[in-house]
Amino acid sequence: MRKFRLLVLFTVILYFAFIPFIGNAEEAHSGNRASSQASIKFVHDNTPKTLRDSPKEQSDIWGDLGYGQRKRLPNTGEMMKIFGTTLGFLFITLFTIIVTYYYISGGRKMKLWKSILLSAVVLGAVSTPSTTFANESEGDGKGNAKSVGSVTLEPGDENEKPVDPENPGGEEGGETGNPGNLAISFVSPLDFGTVKLTGQDQVVSATNEAPNLQVRDSRGTAKGWTVQVAISNFMKVKEDGKLDDKAIIRGASLYLPKGTVKSANGGTGTNAPVARELSVNNKPQTVFEAPDKTGAGNWMNSFGKEAVSLTIPQDVLIGDYKAELTWTMSDTPGKK
Template sequence: MKKTIIFSSLFATGFILLGGTQASFAEETVNGSANGQGATSYGSIELTPDSDSGTDPLVPTTPSGKTGNVGELTIDNVSPFVFGTQRLTGKKATYYSTTTDGNVQVTDKRGTGVGWTLQVRSTDFIDSQNSSNILKGAQVTIPVGTVSSDDGNSSTAPTASEVSLNETDTTIFKAAAQSGLGSWVDKFDGTDNESKVSIEIPAGSMKGSYVSTITWTLADAPK
């Protein structure tokens, strides 16, 4: 099973039931003591995956990257990469995304701990007014982000990687087995340019209003 989103740039004790398997604790009855002055009881809880609701972004981006996805394993937020209006200088130049709090968010509500992998790819930047005009050699790079979750998340964190976008799926965020449960954010909008999404424009580029499609693919196991 894969989940794909496309976005264009511009305490209780007792027994637990998971995946249909019951694990019973030793005591599931109420018992008194021999002297009549003690007793034991029990607590119980059943946990099942939530497949009927979505998860809001823990760190909303501006402009919005909320996907509205619903299910047990979802991509909840994917940042648009907005580089604004820039002047041609005749030389190679690097520009940085103006998106605020850029990030991608994944939520795993399956409760199985099998892990997951998020990959990303992009198309060429094509002039929205003239499809034959391609921004040749343009390179978008997503830096290694800061990984975070809800306060108190007991799961081991997934790992984030730097990615240079092209037409091949490349892993940007990955949860090994027994990690990445709950909601996790890979935030790539730091205080300096090295921690922001960038685009490198080669010398000799033509004027135009260019757009690329960024495709995010979430697989339900580590790769």
């Protein structure tokens, strides 16, 4: 009888100890759940008489489990918890009856420690589904959400005249006014100032503060482009302002450095075009190019102060001379 009383006491303790865990499993994440309610009216005997009924009159523990006239509709995700809780109560009650009957009917051959171990295993197996259902039905508690943003991009207008380009360093007179979504928008006029002859070859630098070349590609395809440049002879300026094609500087050589490539309007971009250094002559040569998948947007090749130079041979005659540089942009992708 002593062992029987101990076993019954142990079973009762486990029974009442298990009830709070079920409630705690449901309440542990209650702060992480959001719910909404919808109203509906049932024309039947189990409908509450008025909307002012107290919570006690509207439901009880059996109603929460979905039984009787006071049953209520479960919130989203609660059905599995209700089923697990009900099943746990049934198993505990059934197990308690079986153990009590076994000892009363003389089945005392089983040792007490074995009975206790068996009780713990069964109760653990019963409690696991209920707590699992409670955990799985809840969210992660972070309140995360996803949304979608959309935008449609179209090519620039081929006929619209662009706004004035940037003039870094105070460069003036280089606006081309070229329309279109693929065009040269600015190129600095080069001024080499006044040079005193020495009877020897001389190399003089341009007096520009920030000579540069700017291009625009608003096609939105990033298919690349190429800019080439060629120069005519330096011809003497006559008194009437016209050029004398018979008085030229033979052997003059214009040098353009590689320069620094950057966004022309201060914007951002990672697929920058490529600059080339060259000695300009009367044949077109590539000075600025964008390989395929690069060059979209507004880009500038800044040659740098005192970096552009002109080589003057020793046998030139005094006078004012001018040459014309021809810059040509095509949609041919540059070389990588």
